Amino acid sequence: MQYLKDAGVEQVLAAGSMWRVGYAPDTANGVVDHLRSEGFGSSAMVRAGLAMWVDGELVDRHRDRLMLVARDARLSAVGFVGVELGGKVQFLSTGMALHQASNVLVGIEEQLDLLRGGATPVLVDDPVDAIAVSEMSRRLDGQWAGIPVVGDGLSTAQARMLRKFTMGDKVVVLLHGDEHRQKLTSGYLLDLAVYYDQVRAVALSCSPRELVSFEAGPRALQELLTTTRPALTYRIGHAAAGVEYEPPDRQLDL
Template identity: 30%
Template sequence: MEFVPATSRLLAANRAAAAFYAAQLRQVPAARRYLRERGIEAAAGSWWQPGFAPATWTAVLDRLTGLGFTPEELLAAGLVRRSRTGRLIDYLRQRVVFPIHDQRGNVIGFTGRDLSGRTDAPKYLNTPTTTIYHKGEALFGLSLQLAHRRRRDRRPIRVFVVEGAADAIAVHRMVHDHAPEQLLPVALCGIVLTEHHLRLLRKAIGPTASLSLLLDGDDAGRDAFERWLPLLRTWAGPVDIATLPDGTDPAELLVRHGPEQALRIVLGARRPAQLARLDRILDRLDLGALDLSEPETRVRVWRAITPCFRDDPTRGADLADLAGSRLGLPLGDVMTGVVNEIA
């Protein structure tokens, strides 16, 4: 029968590993430099508790077995793995690590950013699936920020979903008490947005909070939200997309512009989801090669853009204005074409 450690032992092992990693960070200049270059050096020693997984093969294994944890418990916690030779080695090595917490504040796993520079090493690596950690059901930073926010703060909440732990901390550093909303940045843990994530947010902050996807200014970031749109339509509150300038991410904005200006850029980049979707559709149509005087071409365009109007009818005028501007057509022509398609 397979050995299954008690949940309490897995949580204790992760808690001990987080403390070990945090202590290692103080001894590694390259790891502290990474945090500084991302604008989040202040996170060291804070409740974010970033750390460093040493490059040696068995640093966390040796430390935690010395504290009384068994190899089987560390395997079950995802802190170690078996090598091809069958030897136990640390799962995370030579990485800046950020603890991932459950809604009770327990450390359930880690996300690690490679500092080795090896071409065969993934840039980011997350704890494997365990009985206490499922990356499709975890959001980095959510429980920490809810635990540390002021209870009497009655401002509405806006959740920013970002792509990585460093970006979540960077956005948190941009936030100030005078913002009209409580901004709550959370990061996905190496996976796409899932219904489990939205369910977690509904339970933690309510179903009608504003939701913003903050996407990196690269092709992957620009394409990601389109895959998530069917899921995002299940969110009851307002949803928008913030696509950052080409080649930038939140941490880079923080370093380059400072907290206040970086926050203005982030907030200014937000657009309603269907407007951003319409822009992407029009980009793909290659408008410069289209002859819109041909009826068949216009029909093809109306068919391509109509889903945006159908999915957000309250923004019909804004969508038509954007489409008309990009197509060089009168607003009435756009509305007529779309209405005919919907009918």
């Protein structure tokens, strides 16, 4: 709770929140014992990515982490994303190749109302940053939906899935972090351009959750998102990209 409060997004724990956020306690068997009491077997817990065998004992796989649900293109729950209190993100799926991180997204179902209302997806690096964007949007104008990129960058499958649930033809990439992270972010701009006519970007010197934690932060984030420019006009690391980008001809597979 304190972690979310410090990030300015503690309202996601309210009863009416659209976000399905849980917490894995810092125990060896807390989740296992609870699920057993609900009638779940060991194999089901392992397949769900919630438990693992260690020295012959079934123990919790996630400990002291915020937990979110990852979904496939049918919006079926196929895995979990754990966020350590230090910010490290880990994805665990059912183990099937179809349900690897490159084939799922977090936050789509929680923001379907925003996306169907025409909100622009805003790609960020961290689930808590995505929640910060989403909560700012709901508080102010409903024009933005925060989508975290979980894994080693956005895949073509994820870009296609995101486009399926987007009403508009614009996507925003939020550039934040060190040079390595920004270069990784720039690597999926072309995948987005296959599905969106407008791939925009905005650079922040701090994370969205840090920004919205200030009193004037939500309004400042809103203003930044309304003043984006073509993504490839940004300088990523030491490589300047100063040309307008024309997306290739494409056929949308929705």
